[in-house]
Amino acid sequence: MENVEKPRWRLVKTDNPPFWVKPLIPVLALIGTFILTSVLILLADANPFEAYYYFLFAPLENQVSLLEVLVKSTPLIITGVAVTYAFATGYYNIGAEGQLYAGAIAATGIGMAMHGIPAIVALPLMIVGGFVAGMAWALIPALLKVKLAVDEVVTTLLMNSVMAYIVSAILNGPWRDPNSGWPQSPDIAPSAVFFKLIPRSRLNFGFILAVVLILILWIVMTRTSFGLKMRAVGLGKPAAKFAGIKVERTILTAALISGGIAGIAGVAEVAGIHFHLIGEISPGYGYTGVIIATLGALNAFGVGLAALFFGLVETGAQTLSRALGVPVYLGQVTQATMLLVALGMLLLQRYKFRRM
Amino acid sequence: MYIVEMQKVTKIFGELVANDHVDFQLRKGEIHALLGENGAGKTTLMRILYGLYQQTTGDIFIDGEKVTINSPKDAIKKGVGMVTQHFALVPPMTVAENVVLGYTDSFVLDQAAIEKKVGEAADQFSLDINPKSIVRHLSVGQRQRVEILKALYRNAKVLILDEPTAVLVPQEVDSLFETLNRLRKDDLSVIFISHKLDEVTKITDRVTVLRDGKSIGTVDTVNVTQKQLAAMMVGRDTFGVTRQTEINPDNKKILEVEDLCALDDKGLPALKNLKLSIRSGEILGIAGVGGNGQKELAEILSGVKSPTSGVLKINDKNLVGKDPSDFSKMGMGRIPEDRHEGVVGDLTVYENLALEHLDEYSKNGFLDKQAIRKNAEELIKNFQIKAKPSDRIRTLSGGNMQKVLLARVLSRQPEVVIAPQPTRGLDVGATEYVRQQLLEQRSRGAAVMLISEDLDEILSISDRIAVIYEGEIVGTINAQDATPEKLGLMMSGALREEA
Known part of the structure; x- marks a missing residue:
């Protein structure tokens, strides 16, 4: 009887992947990303290997661009941390972008009023102000979620557009630069500027802030009862409720912390990089934060590494663009491809090839 | 062929x-x-x-x-x-x-x-x-x-x-x-x-x-x-549990439920003026065909659902309007009906064991990991759970998962134990274990409510049996007067009996 099928290679689900699979994932993800983006790089008339040299190695070769990597990573670390708090609790905050701008507005407002006030007062005031503003902007979607079960993905996302118009209104109205007439606020007071960590670079106190936020995230998630409550709510709402955890309150708190920290990202950009408010303070850091939190698997150090890597790619994209004349957007394409490939890898690690 | x-x-x-x-x-x-x-x-x-x-x-x-x-x-x-x-x-x-x-x-x-x-x-x-x-x-x-x-x-x-x-x-x-x-x-x-x-x-x-x-x-x-x-x-001849001694009728009523009304998830009446009480050292079995209000009753007694009206008291203290953590603190030992929804599958065994009493396992908001682990190791030993403290709980078998939930509740020595369908889906060995644990709670002096659709289970360990039919208790009888036939009639709404 010829009914028996010939053996061939098949993808079979496995419950316990071998130990060497996990460390292999980032490597394979990088290779996969390389292959996929090579097509685009070739279309842009450049050599993929050369391009990737500029992406990944050139920025590390001199101190100036190395520091620039850290500068570019700073807002990504902070928004990544912000999003992690929310996602770990099962609250899908896509609104870090708007919350970042809320923090930036507050930082600018406070910063402009700090003339003659010492930095020791000005800086904490700005950070707290940015945190509160980000929290306030996150409050409406969080309340809608907790009280009326309105889907937060939609509301937080739409709040970003609302915030974009508010920023535009402020910059074209009360804060329009009186001298130039540009939609740009006056500069903040010198005492409100984040001090430089290394002279003649852009690396500033914001990076320290970002590192501290990572450490706090790690401690909160692994060492505190509130962290455990957040994880319990995120991983199993009914069980958390049954065990007596106040689910709504936990979600609300996590959403507000998330918004507040995204606000601090705005503070760091105003006080560390721009020194005034402009409409383009963030090229989508809030959205990239979502990618970083996901790539970092909601783990504090994973988030830090993912943010550093994205900072590297972003710096490299600029070097690349200068050197080979390809569009600088290739950096963002690479980041997005990286996320898709990594997510695919995370899924595939539960499968194995077998001939049968 | x-x-x-x-x-x-x-x-x-x-x-x-x-x-x-x-x-x-x-x-x-x-x-x-x-x-x-x-x-x-x-x-x-x-x-x-x-x-x-x-x-x-x-x-x-x-x-x-x-x-x-x-x-x-x-x-x-x-x-x-x-x-x-x-x-x-x-x-x-x-x-x-x-x-x-x-x-x-x-x-x-x-x-x-x-x-x-x-x-x-x-x-x-x-x-x-x-x-x-x-x-x-x-x-x-x-x-x-x-x-x-x-x-x-x-x-x-x-x-x-x-x-x-x-x-x-x-x-x-x-x-x-x-x-x-x-x-x-x-x-x-x-x-x-x-x-x-x-x-x-x-x-x-x-x-x-x-x-x-x-x-x-x-x-x-x-x-x-x-x-x-x-x-x-x-691989052995007998199973089942041995009945214990008679309970003292002078024992104090610990749990009291009166005129309890509630709606189901679709907004239809699920409980209608339900009334019952349990004494210290007594197992009250709630018998009934599934879907007659057992789920809602268990949810209310666990604090995860609010009744529309009625009285619910433990040791004369009101429970209506309290949240699940108050229920635990006031001595209600709550075993979840759906054990997969009662544990957080992706958290570890020790985290799940601490989840219900986090304030006791933390100082100034920081987890006392040592105490949590020690507690987990003790409970794993005492309740014969086949797992390591750091195992993710979703990797455990149904029986071991249920033991974790029992350990979390029973180690607190609660005055009332609510056990809805506690052996559903478990094998014979685990079932026997769960029933034995409930009997031990009874001898310790707890008031135990066993909600079960398995008549043999109800008959084998209850002191009194209340039959629930369309959201009401249609009769409560002493276990020694109960026969499957009589209970069957009551469960189908054909017979009412007051104790």
Whole structure:
């Protein structure tokens, strides 16, 4: 009887992947990303290997661009941390972008009023102000979620557009630069500027802030009862409720912390990089934060590494663009491809090839 | 010749041998039970036959031909259909759409034509089901019928039913058995996975017993008693728990419920002026056919649902309007009805054990990890949980998961223990363990409420039995006056009795 099928290679689900699979994932993800983006790089008339040299190695070769990597990573670390708090609790905050701008507005407002006030007062005031503003902007979607079960993905996302118009209104109205007439606020007071960590670079106190936020995230998630409550709510709402955890309150708190920290990202950009408010303070850091939190698997150090890597790619994209004349957007394409490939890898690690 | 023959089938997951050289033969036109405790390897063996898993070694023959089954699609092509415990139906679609889903031969879907075709198939197999009904509106029993129809529509000659009665109420079980008897007359072969002895002896022609992944043997059902089957299944002769001494009627009433009313999830009345009380050192069994308000009662007594009106008191202190953590603090020991929803699967055993009393395991908001781990290690030892503290709880078996939940509640020595369906889905060993624990709580002086649809369970450990029918307690009787017949009448609403 010829009914028996010939053996061939098949993808079979496995419950316990071998130990060497996990460390292999980032490597394979990088290779996969390389292959996929090579097509685009070739279309842009450049050599993929050369391009990737500029992406990944050139920025590390001199101190100036190395520091620039850290500068570019700073807002990504902070928004990544912000999003992690929310996602770990099962609250899908896509609104870090708007919350970042809320923090930036507050930082600018406070910063402009700090003339003659010492930095020791000005800086904490700005950070707290940015945190509160980000929290306030996150409050409406969080309340809608907790009280009326309105889907937060939609509301937080739409709040970003609302915030974009508010920023535009402020910059074209009360804060329009009186001298130039540009939609740009006056500069903040010198005492409100984040001090430089290394002279003649852009690396500033914001990076320290970002590192501290990572450490706090790690401690909160692994060492505190509130962290455990957040994880319990995120991983199993009914069980958390049954065990007596106040689910709504936990979600609300996590959403507000998330918004507040995204606000601090705005503070760091105003006080560390721009020194005034402009409409383009963030090229989508809030959205990239979502990618970083996901790539970092909601783990504090994973988030830090993912943010550093994205900072590297972003710096490299600029070097690349200068050197080979390809569009600088290739950096963002690479980041997005990286996320898709990594997510695919995370899924595939539960499968194995077998001939049968 | 057998329609299905499995020879020396072995399945190894990591270090676990789920099936160990199992031989299994299915005759044409028989209902064949696959009997065994949870974890005996019944479902694994059938998942291999249905192509969900591949055997590590061993051969499968269908109609005498050696076959390789790599996917359910292969299995269906070869005439094997399976109805799992979790139905694979799309709720907003009609019965007809669900039945033909993935089995249509043209791009265009002619609603009227498929409804007619599915309707004819339902008539042919005498399955009482309207092809136009939306699946969402069907009861669990009807949905199961759709799943069976789905398999038969795909020309299944062999139908695998994985614990088909676990989700059904008794009336639905009867109607399922009628269906199976009819299908047997049409020469269909049925594999009936179960751990319920009475069902196996009632419906099947032959029984294959599995224990610890090995086949213990195949017997003709008519030649064997339930007791013999139980012995084959558990490897010992007796099971069950021993009754304790009489309780002192002067014991204090600890839990009091009066005029309790509540709505179900659809907003319909589920509890109507329900009244009951439990004394210290007493087990009150709540008997009743599923869906008569037991779920709502358990949820209210656990603090996760609010009643619309009524009194709920522990030691004369009001519980209405309190939240689950207040319930715990006031001495309510709450075991969740659905244990998978009672634990956070992706958290560890030690985290789940601490979850209900986090304020005790933290200082200034920081977790006292040492205390949490120590507590977990103690409870794992005392409650004989087969797990390490750092295991993710979803990797535990149902019985061990239930032990974790019991440990979390009972180690606090609560004054009231609420146990809704505490042995549902557990094997004989774990069931006995749970019942023994409840009896120990009773001797410790706790007031225990056992909500169960298993009459034998109610009869074996309750002191008093309250019967719930359509959201009311229709009678409370002492356990020694109770007979299955009397309870059966009360449960069907035919008899009311006040204690």
